[in-house]
Amino acid sequence: MNKNHGSKKGVLGIVITIAVLVISAIFTFGQKNLWKSAINQTDTKTAAVSSLQSSEAATQPLSVHYIDVDQGDSTLICCGEYHILIDCAKKAYEENVFSYLDMMEVDSLDLVIATHPDADHIGGFADLVGKIKPALYVLPQISPNIKKTQTELTLLNTLKTMKVKTEYAVNEKVYAFGDMRITTYITQSEQSDKNEYSVVAKLEYKNASYLFMGDAGKTVENEFMKAQYPLQADVLKAGHHGSSKSSSAKFVRFVAPRYCVFSCGLDNDYGHPHSEVLQIMKKQKVSCYRTDERGSIIIGTDGARYYFATER
Numbered sequence: 001m002n003k004n005h006g007s008k009k010g011v012l013g014i015v016i017t018i019a020v021l022v023i024s025a026i027f028t029f030g031q032k033n034l035w036k037s038a039i040n041q042t043d044t045k046t047a048a049v050s051s052l053q054s055s056e057a058a059t060q061p062l063s064v065h066y067i068d069v070d071q072g073d074s075t076l077i078c079c080g081e082y083h084i085l086i087d088c089a090k091k092a093y094e095e096n097v098f099s100y101l102d103m104m105e106v107d108s109l110d111l112v113i114a115t116h117p118d119a120d121h122i123g124g125f126a127d128l129v130g131k132i133k134p135a136l137y138v139l140p141q142i143s144p145n146i147k148k149t150q151t152e153l154t155l156l157n158t159l160k161t162m163k164v165k166t167e168y169a170v171n172e173k174v175y176a177f178g179d180m181r182i183t184t185y186i187t188q189s190e191q192s193d194k195n196e197y198s199v200v201a202k203l204e205y206k207n208a209s210y211l212f213m214g215d216a217g218k219t220v221e222n223e224f225m226k227a228q229y230p231l232q233a234d235v236l237k238a239g240h241h242g243s244s245k246s247s248s249a250k251f252v253r254f255v256a257p258r259y260c261v262f263s264c265g266l267d268n269d270y271g272h273p274h275s276e277v278l279q280i281m282k283k284q285k286v287s288c289y290r291t292d293e294r295g296s297i298i299i300g301t302d303g304a305r306y307y308f309a310t311e312r
């Protein structure tokens with residue numbers, strides 16, 4: 001009986017061992033394939049992004065790179081040895097920015113502009129300053145009535161610890177680097193919405209011009225038009241990812257762009273860019289480029305013509 005029982009036990013043991021081996025083999029094989037397909041996807045992505053580096057657009061004397069960071073913002077400006085970064089994505093997408101900076105061989109930043117402290121704009125900055133310490137960090141001074149978020153507080157603390165030179169954005173202040181100049185504009189009134197404090201920046205290089213709106217909305221657009229700021233630009237980065245809270249028809253006519261860029265995530269929850277805004281651009285014959293459709297977008301210039309390259 002004992003012997004019989006023992007041999008039954010032995011058979012059961014063998015069956016269990018085989019079952020475990022088979023299951024683990026299936027699991028390992030499956031995992032390997034999953035891993036392989038993840039690597040292939042990364043390879044394709046890296047190849048597409050790398051081809052941007054050698055594009056005609058990227059090799060112009062000035063190039064503006066609207067980095068694909070899903071639903072968020074991050075724009076790199078390169079002009080000779082000078083580099084400027086406007087916003088740094090959500091923390092979850094900060095690697096998109098870091099790998100892009102690596103690809104473009106950017107190892108210094110002369111100026112960083114944090115348009116406003118929303119997580120989809122400043123999320124990656126705390127880790128960025130640990131990699132590349134910017135020469136100057138510009139941020140908006142926001143009403144004390146608007147509560148600071150944890151992301152913002154952590155970042156301010158990091159900037160302090162890392163001894164990053166910071167300053168509040170000043171209206172109509174010009175920063176010049178070689179032949180490029182960037183002018184900042186900021187609301188002069190008390191606002192209840194953080195987005196309306198966005199630092200708006202106009203970039204000029206010879207006859208070329210670009211405008212970056214952050215998430216500034218119609219209140220600020222109206223204020224700026226009333227003040228008659230010289231915001232005319234050939235390339236407009238639409239405010240607030242193409243939300244209809246920004247880009248009024250009047251403002252788009254005022255800026256009079258030839259090209260417009262929307263930085264937004266594929267199938268984002270907000271429906272950005274909104275159809276109203278797309279209609280306004282269409283009516284005014286503005287060519288539109290979207291990061292959700294094209295991936296990262298480069299618009300380079302020699303100061304007279306524009307050159308385009310997109311990831312897809």
Ligand SMILES: [Zn+2]
Pocket residue numbers: 072073118120121215240241
């Ligand atoms: Zn935003």
